[in-house]
Structures are given as C-alpha cells and as structure tokens.
Amino acid sequence: MAEGAASVKVVIPARYGSSRLPGKPLADIAGTPMVIHVWRRAVQAAGGPSSVVIAVDDDRVADVAGAHGAQVLMTCGNHASGTERSAEVADRLGWDDTEIVVNLQGDEPLIPVDLIGRVAGALASTTDAEIATLACPFENNADISDPNLVKVVCDARGRACYFSRAPIPHDRTHGRPDLRHFPYLRHIGLYAYRVGTLRRLSGLPPAPMETIEHLEQLKALWHGMPILVERIAHAPPHGVDTPDDLAAMRRHVLGGPV
Template identity: 60%
Template sequence: MKIVIPARYASTRLPGKPLADIAGRPMITHVFDRAAEALAPEHIYVAADDKRILDAMRAHGGQAVMTRADHVSGTDRIAEVASQLGWADNEIVVNVQGDEPLMPSSLISVVGQCLANDDDAAMATACTRIHEGADVLNPNIVKVVTDAAGFAHYFSRSAIPHLRGADEPDPSICSYQRHIGIYAYRVSTLKKLTKLPPAPTEELEALEQLRALYHGLLIKVVEIAQAPPHGVDTPADLDAVRILMEARS
C-alpha cells in the first residue's frame, strides 16, 4: 500500500496553501505526519506542483515527487506519481488531501484496508451518519446512497434519498449518509479514470467520483462513527486549524 498526498501551490482561494504556517511549520508537513502514523514513511509521497513544496518536504525528511502544474484534479496528479514510480496495477494508493492536517490516521488505514479486502471494488471511500436536517440540505455536504453490499449507488449535493411526503429531511426516519472525501484506488483504476471523459452527472454536481460510477466502476463505502475535522479551504479555515494545532503543540 502507498499513500500519495497531492499538494497544489497554485490554490485559487488560498495561494501557497501547502506551505501555510501552522504551529511553526508548513501545513503539508503536518499532513505527512498524519499519514506516517498510518503507514511507514518510505511508502508516502507528496505529489507537488512547485519546487518550494519539494524543498519543504525534503527539509522535513519526507518524499516528494514533482508533477505537472496543469493537472485538473488530485486524481490526475496521483496517477502521474504512480506512472513515474512504476507501480504495479494491483498496488493500492490512498489519496490524502494536502489540506487535511487533522486527518485521523485511523481513517487512512480503514479506507485502504476496505479496498484491500474487496477484490470487486475499484475504489474505496468513507461515509458517516448525518444527524441534522440542515446538513442534509447543505450542498457543501455531499451525500451518498449505498446498496446492500456497501457499494455506492450515487453521490449528490442534494438530499438523497428523497423522503417522499415529508416537507424536509428527517434523519430520525431516514438514514442519510455524509460522504467523507478520502479515497483508495488501485493503480489500474487510476489509469482508467485519467483516460475517461467527464461524466454528465460529474459536471452537473461538480463531483469527480461520479465519473467512476458513470463508467461502471464499483466504489466500496465504509461507514465510520464520526466525520474527521474540517480541512483548510479558506483563510478562515486556516485560522481555525492554527488555533487547534497550536493548542495541541
């Protein structure tokens, strides 16, 4: 098993995000440390688009690979790392986002093992139960519906499944599941995904994982008890994470 952490310097909302200072060092090094609690460091790679990220990781003692700057998604960046390093098609790669310094190492392990345990799955990801109706209606919280075997039926920003006859979602009646954005792939799946055109549903919902479903790839979903802490998307998120991390140091 491998872990790849895609880190994009040219973030639109927060330029230079991977190198943002948290508790005295770059954010990307904190993400690497969370990953190293789940897997030996020699199996962890940061996929960078800028030499400054490579320099920061090497100073921290971690591995980093330079990738093209024009990748549209983290999946494309991870696929390039797998190609550069010549990984076998059956190798499992866990995608840990470079803006998740509070990602629990246990979740990384659970998602990777979920894929390893299911030969039929092309990918694995995670979900957790939604307890508040407002969260079901929030388009920034992605919902997932699974089948009896735990494979994803569909992901949506809308309230799915629809509770017929109800004016609003009721989590006490319907088991709504929040998708957690961490993925494990086989290298063969990465190769397929990067060659497939975007799906119509993917473009409508702005959810990359719908490409896999549209083209018939099975995504196994493991349920966890609690969602991990929020990642860093905005300056406000960064301030909140700094407070939490500095309190721990």
C-alpha cells in the same frame, strides 16, 4: 496499516495555487507547514516515509517538503484533480497495478491516522470493488442541506449508488430531509484505489454528472467502477479550504477553540 493492506502507498496531492487560499500547502500551523502535518500522519499510517509521496506542482512546496525529509515528486501543473496527479505518480514510479494507493488531500492536517488504514483495508478486503471511500451518519438535519457536505446513497452491499451535493434521497412524503425518516450519509473524501483503476480512471473523459455536481467520484460510477463505502461513526475534523478554516485550525492545534 490495516490488516490485509500490507502493500499500500499514500499520495498527497499538494497544489500550490488555490483561489480561496493561495499557497495553501505551505500555510503555517503551529510552526509547521500544513502539508507536513498531513505527511507525518500518512507516514504513521503507512509504516514509514518510503510509502508516502507528496505530489507537487511548484518548487516552493517541493523545497519545503524535501527539507522535512519527505519523498517529493514534481508533477504536471495542469491536472484537473488529485486523482490525475496520483496516477502520474504511480506511472512515473512504476507501481504495480495491484498495489493500493490512498489519495490523501494535502489540506487535511488533522485526518485521523486510523482512517487512512481503514479505507485501504476496506479495499484490500474485497475483490468486487475498484475504489473504497468513507461515509458517516449526519448528526443534524441542517447539515444535510449544506451543498459543501456531500451526500452518498448506497446499495444493500455498501456500494455507492450516487453522490450528490443535494439531499439524497429526496423525501417525497415530508418534503425535506429528516433523520427521523432516513439515515442520511455524509461522504468523507478519502479514497483508496488499486493502481490499475487509478490509471484507467485518469484517462477517461469527464462524466456529465461529474461536471454539473463538481464531484470527481461520479466519473468512476459513470464508467461502471464499483465504489465500496466503508461506514465510520463520526466525521473527521474539517480540512482547510479558506482563510477562516486556517484560522480555526491554528486555534485548534494551539489548544484553543475551533
């Protein structure tokens, strides 16, 4: 675990239902359920299984994860986000408000272990941000316009000003985003929270901009919670959202082309 992040928990929200890929946490990748690939990386980052919890909403996921030795907690089935599911875990396990929790999505089987420590360490190193997340430079102009790749704009101290699916900032002079004119940043959806922040955030109403963009981190900004953006050099491997993503992941893990 990163220096300064000695007391870190990792919660892996693993919701069984998915409109694009039902049963996603249990999808087989090289003989192992996807959520277990994620859990093993989290265990390595956290220094042991006792600091990692898989938060589930279905007995099928709970049974499989438990059989692999994971710490599992059955959570409410109607949470709107992984943040709310993580907050329930923190409450039920009685975690202290000062502890740091990394929310690691259960569909990221190739997440680099060092990034889990990196985001936790970033939050541990500051007292004037309540959340930490990651961003990296875009590598080509076409990706900047992809609404599935979230953009973030930061202030001079590295705090997030805004997240959007649209290309931000808008280039009024040239009319279209171009890396020759501005260093556009791609947001990486890995978060570290202090438990107290996690509890407060989960109880707040949705923000108008969160609702229209479908980006839950905008709720934190709307309610005045500073978000530290730690910059990394390159984006991690893509997660699994669709059957095509799953097929590509299987090829990659087995040594074939993605």
